[in-house]
Amino acid sequence: MTGRQRQLKLGAFLYPTGHHIAAWRHPDAQADAGSNFAHYVELAQIAEAAKFDLIFMADGVGTRGADTEALHRTATRYVAQFEPITLLSALAAVTKNIGFVATASTSFNEPYHIARKFASLDHISGGRAGWNLVTSSSDHEAHNFGRDEHYAHAERYDRAEEFADVVRGLWDTWEEDSFPRDKESGIYFDPEKQHILNHRGKHFKVRGPLNVARAPQGHPVLVQAGSSDPGKELAARTAEVVFTAHQTIDDARAFYADLKGRLAKYGRARDDLKIMPGIFPVIGRTEAEAxxxxxxxxxxxxxxxxxxxxxxxxxxxxxxxxxxxxxxxxxxxxxxxxxxxxxxxxxxxxxxxxxxxxxxxxxGARGHWQIVGTPVQIADQMEEWFKTGAADGFNVMPPHLPVGLYDFVEHVLPKLRRRGLFRSEYEGKTLRENLGLRVPQHPARAAVAAE
Amino acid sequence: MTGRQRQLKLGAFLYPTGHHIAAWRHPDAQADAGSNFAHYVELAQIAEAAKFDLIFMADGVGTRGADTEALHRTATRYVAQFEPITLLSALAAVTKNIGFVATASTSFNEPYHIARKFASLDHISGGRAGWNLVTSSSDHEAHNFGRDEHYAHAERYDRAEEFADVVRGLWDTWEEDSFPRDKESGIYFDPEKQHILNHRGKHFKVRGPLNVARAPQGHPVLVQAGSSDPGKELAARTAEVVFTAHQTIDDARAFYADLKGRLAKYGRARDDLKIMPGIFPVIGRTEAEAxxxxxxxxxxxxxxxxxxxxxxxxxxxxxxxxxxxxxxxxxxxxxxxxxxxxxxxxxxxxxxxxxxxxxxxxxGARGHWQIVGTPVQIADQMEEWFKTGAADGFNVMPPHLPVGLYDFVEHVLPKLRRRGLFRSEYEGKTLRENLGLRVPQHPARAAVAAE
Known part of the structure; x- marks a missing residue:
């Protein structure tokens, strides 16, 4: 980072039809977005051309709620849309630089599957994958997985902690140079560079090895959004990006200071974790138009x-x-x-x-920062959040899609760029490089380095 | 099918470096295939240009075995390769016609995840997805999912039966026209056309609804490979394609007659299930060269x-x-x-x-039909199998990749085409259309039709 002005990190948070609860009804919205792959290709290519760091996909393993009267009038409650990992993997094949963060819950998954899919996505995308680790707090999801109700808060986080450790342990199965693949001698991998996890914990028993080679990024980027105390501790220990929801700059600053302050006790630097609040921008040429x-x-x-x-x-x-x-x-x-x-x-x-x-x-923004104004007003406030300890960047939540994303890219981004606050070209090839996150060293190497 | 000569169905069964146990050491083999996405893009595009029905990916949720002495010299035992669903989803984005069959085990998965991912892949690919349902019989896989050993045979199949029913039930959550998405009235979906599964069985409790719209193919194509008696019964009841391994035409005919004979009792026609044995072809201009x-x-x-x-x-x-x-x-x-x-x-x-x-x-073929010969010899034998009740098509298992696939496409396919045994153009847009499989009617419609 030396010598270069600190710049904003930007995510494009893509709900199918947009973030506003009535987005799909907007005349410009792509109402069938939840099963329209071409729509997402368009969005990914807009976001990549605009040099966004990443595309972010939320997820629910079930509809959010069961009140059919309301549900059948909404498109924002996971009623019918793509599963994020399959979607982002497909988008990886038609893009080159933008990162892909898929949400996957630790509550109703197995760590081996999650470790494997994200490592696989990281290889497919050439180092552009991230996992947004969430816990599930909805009974409607629990009902799809043999349970009558979701796990209680403490158990959920206890499970999530162990889940994250197992996944990271599996990602460390292989060192960077585990695979000589030497046709002459017939050695495909070097057994000394294979590390079997042999995890036996409270929630999981997972032997390993992971059957995907070490990810191009070392580990896919680990993203979280927890705001409870256990959520913040888990993030401080393991997360590299935190999405968060604050309606005022004061709340955002308090959260930022709190979370960054928790890093040191886990031996982490303040810059090892990027905090990116959501922003719901409604953009007009004038305030009245907005x-x-x-x-x-x-x-x-x-x-x-x-x-x-x-x-x-x-x-x-x-x-x-x-x-x-x-x-x-x-x-x-x-x-x-x-x-x-x-x-x-x-x-x-x-x-x-x-x-x-x-x-x-x-x-509108359902708990996120909602700002209705001109491009200059929006850029001003983003700059203020960024420069006064409220954010390292933002997760942009367009009200409706695709137009809401176009609006932001055409009207707000140029202002941020002119102020030197946002890149004109990608700095690197991987999501980690663009976010300015270090590549996790394999523990076996870290041990050697420490000797 | 009326008026048109019955034609072969062909799958390209893509092990990363090829099917031969030493494939990766061959001078022409792509040794790093297991984490080389460009390699798979090349293979998919060759197979699509050649009008293959589908690409087939096997899977293991763990390495096959733990004898490091042998394992570190092999690339065929799921040591390090892509997870199939993420891989095929990415390949769907760079192809237009070819189908994609990914293997996923019922032993260490949840039916909601599987139903969702394959429905999602079917939308992404525009109706080109298939699920190869397998059960896991390896302790090395069980160890990655909290178990000391794999499920016993009977329990495995009992679970698989119920798993398949839950997945198919979830795929029937929505009717074809469940989503008016009428911006004016604000009706996103028609509640009368949403069907909640409410499954409570021996192995699974799954409420639904599935949160992906009805798949373009109605259901993704269901593929199986079981050859035990419970495996054949499950296939007869639910499978639409069966992969199978036979070393002689007599064995293949006996299996074909047996399995086709079991369809009637489930109210299915003989043509509702395609039988595609594996073929491991080693091709030379002369027999001596082969x-x-x-x-x-x-x-x-x-x-x-x-x-x-x-x-x-x-x-x-x-x-x-x-x-x-x-x-x-x-x-x-x-x-x-x-x-x-x-x-x-x-x-x-x-x-x-x-x-x-x-x-x-x-x-060589590890139990599959191995044929070492000239293109004419190979085409002759494929024709004989096809015309005398041993096969509806084949799953082609190139010895090493990519060259083994090129060889088959350049030398054997033209012979089959000249005999009218294989297509020159895709018949349809979906995998189902190309395989000549009917689209499953939604039960609610079937009920109306029967009234």
Whole structure:
């Protein structure tokens, strides 16, 4: 990094039709995006031409929720879309530089499969793979895997910790030069450079070896998004990129300082982990135009979908029996998500919102930083976050696709570039090189180096 | 099929460096094939230009065996290669017509993941995906998934039966026209056309819905290779393509008649299942040249690898203490694989083979049909198998790659084409259309049709 101005890292976070809850209804949106491969090829090629670091795909192993009344009106709740690893692998074949981060849950997977698929994707893409490690907190996912409910929070994270260690251990099966493949002597691999994991832990028993050669990046990039305390500890110990959701710069700064501050105790430098908050940009030539664009898409939210969003965010509060344009009523406490429920009610009281106004208030970025403005306003704020300890970069969440991505690339990126805040060419060939992350040394080599 | 001569179906079965146990040592072989994506792009494009129906990828979720002495000299035992689904998905993006069959085991997977990945691959490829359903019979795989040994045969098949039903049930979550995606009314999917599986069986509890839209082929093509009695029953009930290994036309005919004969009791027509034996062709301009080519590759088998092959095929018999160019000794019986052990010993006695001669005898096609000869000889025998009830097509297993595939395409295919036995153009856009398999009707439609 020496001698070069620190620059933003950018992800293109691609929900099929876009991030707004009503995105698919927008006239410009590709409504069938969830099964339209050509749509993703277009998006990947736009993002690569614009020099984004990576494409990010969220995931759910099941629809998010089972309230058919709302669900059949939405495209953002994993109703019908591509499985991310198959999708990103296909996109790797038609791109050259951009990285690919696929989400995969530790709750309903086996570490051997995950280690293998991401190592394989890293080879296919020539070193452009990343794994977004998540835990699953939805019963609707649990029901697809033989369980009546999802794992409790502590168990989930305990499992995730061990899962991450097993995957990283499997990725260390082979050293960089394990495979002489010497036709003359007939030696395909050097047994001294094969390391059998032999893991026996609380949740997993995995012998190894991994049957994929060492990944071009050493390890695929490890990405996380946990914001709970165990989530932050797991990230501090293992993650190299953290996606996060903050609505204000103050919250983002506090999170940034907190997480970076946890790295030292794991022997890691502050720069070994990049923090990339989500940003939901609605872009207009003028502020008024941006606002108008925002209202156009807000108007597309069906009340049932809006109420379902509030129910989801409040742990199950059902407001459908109250007048939608009347005040948010006092409500009995529910079992789930008390703090989020209180946040919502406080917001409604503070701003004196009707039920409709409340869901409109939270519908856009769903917890992420939402900014409605001109390219200069957006670039200014991104710069401020970046330069004052709130972010190392951003995960860009276009309201609807493909146009929302075009808008950002055409109008905001040139401003960031002119300020020297974003690259004009990729620095390297791998995702790691572009993110400025070091290649993990194989433990056997690290041991030799330390002798 | 009416009015058109019945034609061969052809698969390109791509082991990374080729099928011969010493393939990787051949001067023309791509020794690093297991992590060389460009190699597979080349193979896929050769096979597609030649109008193969499909590319077939075997799989193992672990190395096959742990005898490092032999293993570190071989590239054919899943030591280090791509995971098939990620690989085939990437290849789908750089091809247009050829089908992709990936192997995935029912023993160490979850049906929801498998249903989702293959449905996703079917969308990405525009209807060119197939799933080769296998069960895992190796402890080395079991050790990577928390188990000390693999499932016993009966349990494995019991699980496979239920697994297949769950996957097919999940693929029927959506009807063809479940997604009006009507921007005006805001209806994304039609709840009446969503079918929740709610499966509760002996091995699996899976609610659904599957969160991928109905596959372009209705269901990805279901492929199997089981040859035991439960394997054949599972195939007769569910498979649409069966890969099989026979060394003689008589064995192949008996298998063909047996399996086709089992279809009727499941209400299926004989043409609903295609039988494609493996063929390992060594091609020369003259018989002598073919033989010479074969010997060239046979000479590359290291004795340790040859002995390990015999040990693997005989359930663990260790011949390493005997002179390799002496006779095969009488041996105490082992616990595993008595019948295969007897076959080997009988063969050695009958032909009066030394230990080295014995492993050379079985090293090439490892149980598949091995034919060393001229293009005409090979085409003649393929035609005979095809026309006399031994095969609907073949899975071509080139000895080494990429040259073995080029040889077959350049020298054997033109002969088959001239006889009208193989296509010059793809008949359709999907794998199903090219194989001549019907599109499975959604049960809800089938019910309406029956009313």
């Amino acid at each position: 606002q108008e664009k925002f209202e156009q898409i807000q108007d597309l939210i069906h009340p049932v979908v809006g109420l379902s969003l509030l129910a989801g965010m409040s742990g199950g509060v059902d407001l459908s029996q109250y007048p939608i344009d009347g005040p948010v009523p006092d409500l009995p406490e529910t079992n789930g998500g008390k703090s989020r429920q209180k946040l919502l009610l406080d917001l409604a009281r503070r701003e004196n919102l009707t039920i409709r106004q409340l869901y409109l208030r939270v519908a | 033989q010479e080519k074969f010997e060239q590759i046979q000479d590359l088998i290291h004795p340790v690898v040859g002995l390990s092959l015999l040990a693997g095929m005989s359930g663990g018999v260790d011949l390493s203490q005997y002179p390799i160019d002496g006779p095969v000794p009488d041996l105490p019986e082992t616990n595993g694989g008595k019948s295969r052990q007897k076959l080997l010993l009988d063969l050695a006695r009958r032909e009066n083979l030394t230990i080295r001669q014995l492993y050379l005898r079985v090293a």
